[in-house]
Amino acid sequence: MEDFVELRKVTKEMKMRLIMDFIPNHTGKQSQWFSRSQNKEGKYTDYYIWTVCDPHTYGNLMVIGRGAWSYDDTRKECYFHQLESDKPDLNLRSADVRQELESILRFWLDKGVDGFHVQDFQHLYEDEILGNGTLVNGKTDSNAKLLKAWKSVLESYNTKPGREKALIVTAKDDLNTTMDYFDAGVTIVRVTPLSESGASLTESNTSLAERMETKLKNANSNFKRIGWMYGDKYSSRLTNSLDGPVQIKALLTLQATLPGVPFNYYGNEIGMTDHPTLSAPKKYRTPMQWNSKGTGFSQNTPWVDRNPDYITVNVETEDAIGDEYTTLKVYKRLQELRENESFQWGTMSVYRDGDLLMYTRKADGFPGYLVAINLGTSKVTESFHAATGIPKEVKVVFHTHKDDNSAISLSDRSYILDPSHAVVLEYE
Numbered sequence: 546m547e548d549f550v551e552l553r554k555v556t557k558e559m560k561m562r563l564i565m566d567f568i569p570n571h572t573g574k575q576s577q578w579f580s581r582s583q584n585k586e587g588k589y590t591d592y593y594i595w596t597v598c599d600p601h602t603y604g605n606l607m608v609i610g611r612g613a614w615s616y617d618d619t620r621k622e623c624y625f626h627q628l629e630s631d632k633p634d635l636n637l638r639s640a641d642v643r644q645e646l647e648s649i650l651r652f653w654l655d656k657g658v659d660g661f662h663v664q665d666f667q668h669l670y671e672d673e674i675l676g677n678g679t680l681v682n683g684k685t686d687s688n689a690k691l692l693k694a695w696k697s698v699l700e701s702y703n704t705k706p707g708r709e710k711a712l713i714v715t716a717k718d719d720l721n722t723t724m725d726y727f728d729a730g731v732t733i734v735r736v737t738p739l740s741e742s743g744a745s746l747t748e749s750n751t752s753l754a755e756r757m758e759t760k761l762k763n764a765n766s767n768f769k770r771i772g773w774m775y776g777d778k779y780s781s782r783l784t785n786s787l788d789g790p791v792q793i794k795a796l797l798t799l800q801a802t803l804p805g806v807p808f809n810y811y812g813n814e815i816g817m818t819d820h821p822t823l824s825a826p827k828k829y830r831t832p833m834q835w836n837s838k839g840t841g842f843s844q845n846t847p848w849v850d851r852n853p854d855y856i857t858v859n860v861e862t863e864d865a866i867g868d869e870y871t872t873l874k875v876y877k878r879l880q881e882l883r884e885n886e887s888f889q890w891g892t893m894s895v896y897r898d899g900d901l902l903m904y905t906r907k908a909d910g911f912p913g914y915l916v917a918i919n920l921g922t923s924k925v926t927e928s929f930h931a932a933t934g935i936p937k938e939v940k941v942v943f944h945t946h947k948d949d950n951s952a953i954s955l956s957d958r959s960y961i962l963d964p965s966h967a968v969v970l971e972y973e
Contacts, residue, residue: 549656550656553656553657553658557657562659562660562711563657563658563659564658564659564660564661564662564711564713565653565658565660565661565662566661566662566664567649567650567661567662567663567664568664568665569635569637569646569663569669569691570627570628570634570635570664570665570666570668570669571626571627571628571632571633571634571635571665571668572632572633572635573631573632574630574631574632574633578592578593578645579592579593579633582595582620583617583619583620584619584620585620588639588641591636591639591641592635592636592639592641592642593624593625593633593634593635593636594624594625594633594634594636595620595622595623595624595625596614596622596623596625597622597623598614598616598622598623600616600621603615603616603623613625613626613627614626615630615633627665627668628665628668634668637669637670637687637691638670643691643694646695647694647695647698650695650698650699651698654698654699654702654710658710659710659711660699660710660711660712660713660732661695661699661710661711661712661713662713662714662715662735663692663695663712663713663714663715664715666688666714666715666716667688667716669687669688669691670687670688670691686725688725688726689725689726689728689729690729692712692714692726692729692730692731693729693730695712696712696729696730696731699711699712709732711732711733712730712731712732713731713732713733713734713735713772714726714731714733714734714735715734715735715736715774715777716734716735716736723736723767723771724767727767727770731770732770733770733771733772733805733806734770734771734772735771735772735773735774735808736771736772736773736774737773737774737775737776738757738760738761738773738775738799738800738803739753739756739775739786739796752899752900752920752921753900753920754897754899754900754901754902754918754920754921755897757799757902757920758895758896758897758902761803761893761895761904762895768803768804768805768893769804769805769890770805771804771805771806772805772806772807772808773799773800773803773805773806773807773808774800774807774808774809774810775796775800775810775813776810776813776829777810777829778810778826778829778830779826779829780829781819781829782810782812782813782817782818782819782829783796783797783810783813784813784816784817784818785818785819788922790816791964791965792920792965793813793816793872794870794872794875794945794946794965794966794967795918795919795920795945795965795966795967797813797814797872797875797876797879798875798879798916798918798943798945798967798969799902799916799918799967801876801879801880801882801883802879802882802883802888802904802906802914802916802969803893803904804890804891804893804906807883811833812833812834814872814873814876815834815858815859815860815863815871815872815873815876816858816872817831817833817834817852817858818852818854818858819852820849820850820852821852821853823849823850827849830849831847831849831850831851831852832847832849832851833860834851834852834854834855834858834859834860835859835860835861836859836860836861836862837855837856837857837859837861837862839851839855839856841860860873869948870945870946870947875945878943879943882942882943882969885911885912885914886908886911887906887907887908887911887912887913887914888906888914889908890908891906891907891908891911891913891914892906892907892908893905893906894933896932896933898925898927898932899921899925900919900920900921900922900923900925901917901918901919901920901921901925901927901962902917902918902920903915903916903917903918903927903929903932903933904916905933905935912971912972912973913935913971913972913973914942914969914970914971914972915929915933915935915939915969915970915972916967916968916969917929917960917962917967917968917969917970918966918967919962919963919964919965919966919967920965921964922964923964924961924962924963924964925961925962926959926960926961926962927959927960927962928955928959928960929955929959929960929970930955930956935955935970935972936955936972936973937954937955937956938952938954938955938972938973939952939953939954939955939970939971939972940952940953940970940971940972941953941968941969941970941971942969942970942971943967943968943969944966944967944968944969945965945966945967945968946963946966949968
C-alpha cells in the first residue's frame with residue numbers, strides 16, 4: 546500500500562488522473578473467498594458458480610465449444626470459469642457478492658483513485674442454466690443494471706464539475722449494444738476500431754477501408770464517449786494483427802485523429818510484437834522494451850521473458866536513430882497534432898473511395914483537417930476537394946512517412962498516397 550500512496554502522490558503532483566483496473570468477473574483460486582466457498586462456509590457457499598458433476602466426465606461439459614468447468618477435489622463439485630481454470634467466475638446473482646464488489650470500489654475511491662476500468666465486462670452474467678453450449682456472454686440488461694449501481698457509487702464521490710469519477714468498460718460487442726452501456730452512465734466504452742466482433746484484419750470478405758467506414762458512420766453520434774484501442778493483454782499486438790508492420794503508422798494515425806479517447810496498449814508506439822515462442826496470453830504481455838540492454842522496465846527480474854527483438858525494437862533506438870519517421874516519432878507527432886481544437890471537439894464526416902478512407906474534423910472558429918489513409922496495397926490518386934468538398938487551398942501538416950509540409954492547391958493537382966501511408970491536410 547505504501548507504493549500505491551506514493552503513486553497517488555506523484556500523479557497528483559503531475560496533474561494526472563489515476564484509473565484502476567476493476568475485475569468483478571472472477572478471482573484467483575488462491576482467494577480466501579474461493580477457499581471458503583470450497584468448504585461451503587456460510588454466505589461464501591454461493592460466491593462462485595458450482596454444479597454437481599462426475600469427476601471422470603466433467604470435461605464433457607462444454608461452453609461454446611470449449612471446457613469451462615473444472616472439478617474441485619475439496620468440494621467434490623465443478624466450478625465455472627470463462628477464462629483460465631485458475632480464475633473461477635464469481636456468482637454475480639449473489640447479493641453478497643455484489644455488495645463485496647461495491648465495497649472494493651469504495652475502498653479505492655477512499656484512497657483517491659479517479660475511476661475504474663472494468664475488465665472482462667462481457668463475461669459477467671451467464672445463463673442461469675449452464676448446460677452444454679448454453680452460455681450467452683454479456684447479458685446486456687443484467688450487465689447494464691450492474692453498471693448503474695457502480696456508477697451510483699462513483700457519483701457519491703464526485704466533488705465538483707470536471708472532477709467526476711470515470712467508469713470505463715471494454716466491450717467486444719457491436720456498437721449498437723454499447724448504447725445500453727452509455728444509457729447506464731458509463732463514461733467511456735472502449736472498442737477496437739479494426740473489425741467487428743474482434744475479427745482480425747484478414748477474417749472478412751470486405752476491405753478494411755469499407756469495414757472502417759461502416760464502423761465510423763455507425764458510431765458517429767456517440768464518438769466522444771468511445772475509446773479506441775488496438776489489442777490488450779488478451780489479444781495480439783497491433784503489429785501482429787496487420788498484413789505487415791508497414792501498416793502500423795497508418796493505423797496509429799486513425800486512432801489518434803478520431804473523436805473519442807485513444808487508449809494505447811503499451812509498446813504499440815514502438816511496434817512491439819507478440820513473443821515468438823511463448824504461448825497466449827503471456828506472449829502479449831512481455832516487458833516494455835526501453836533500451837537495447839533490456840533494462841529500464843524494473844530492477845527486479847520480470848515475471849515473463851522479454852521479447853528477443855528488444856535489442857532493435859526499443860524506445861531508446863527509436864528516439865536516437867536519424868530516421869525522423871520511426872514509429873515512435875510518428876506517434877509523438879500524432880499526439881501533438883491531436884492537441885488542435887478540431888481534433889479535440891470537432892465534428893466528423895466520413896468518406897471512402899476504394900481503399901482510401903477519408904474523414905474531416907472541424908470545430909467552429911478553428912482550422913479544419915482532412916485525414917486520408919490508404920488502407921490498400923496500391924498507390925491511390927485522389928482529388929480531395931472533389932471527394933469531400935473541402936476548400937481547394939490546403940496545407941500538408943502531417944505525413945506518416947515523409948517530409949511534406951507544403952501548401953497545395955487541390956484545384957491544380959490530385960494527391961498521390963502510397964499504400965499504408967496517411968496524410969493530414971489543414972484548411973480554413
